[in-house]
């Protein structure tokens with residue numbers, strides 16, 4: 487991985503990690519979890535899927551094809567339902583790292599499971615998480631933990647270097663379940679020149695600023711899944727922008743009305 491810091495040593499060189507993150511809008515930590523920790527996490531995910539997912543409300547579990555369990559693509563809010571994931575999110579190494587990169591106390595907001603099932607796992611549209619979060623100030627980050635080998639074939643994450651230094655780009659509705667908003671003018675020569683692909687191995691951790699544009703391709707592999715965990719932390723300084731939230735709800739309602747859905 488480029489721009490990579492040793493995931494076992496980042497706390498010995500916090501300034502280096504912070505500088506890279508502040509400059510590029512992302513950071514890659516190789517081997518943040520050991521092989522044994524990855525195995526434990528994978529088993530906990532499998533247990534969660536078999537024991538908890540059947541009881542979760544429909545809006546917290548997304549499938550590429552509804553009614554086909556092997557097409558599971560996303561689960562929202564894992565730590566709300568399971569002590570293993572609660573411990574991973576709070577009082578953990580992940581939280582400490584978030585405090586370093588956000589430079590102060592943080593609030594753990596969400597933990598998600600992401601999968602791209604073989605062949606049918608769709609692309610993640612280019613987006614900025616800050617567009618969804620609606621924070622003022624927009625001080626938040628997302629961590630993305632690889633649970634298996636991820637590369638260009640099964641849809642690795644791609645970041646646009648330095649995009650966090652510019653204002654939010656225009657977003658519009660996509661047809662992608664779980665990622666309803668995408669940058670509408672993505673693909674400028676500058677975007678393409680600055681885009682960096684991040685293949686990852688199990689236990690590697692990617693972290694991005696809420697303003698960093700990122701995307702991932704579809705899973706083209708006929709056999710491989712693409713499993714990861716996402717952690718979202720807000721700085722305690724960030725407040726949800728209620729006015730922006732209300733405006734978004736209004737826009738969404740107008741759109742649904744225009745389509746005859748409400």
Ligand SMILES: O=C(O)CCC(=O)C(=O)O
Pocket residue numbers: 600610615628629630643700701702714716
């Ligand atoms: O897993 C992916 O494809 C993308 C995840 C993502 O966009 C995010 O965590 O913000």
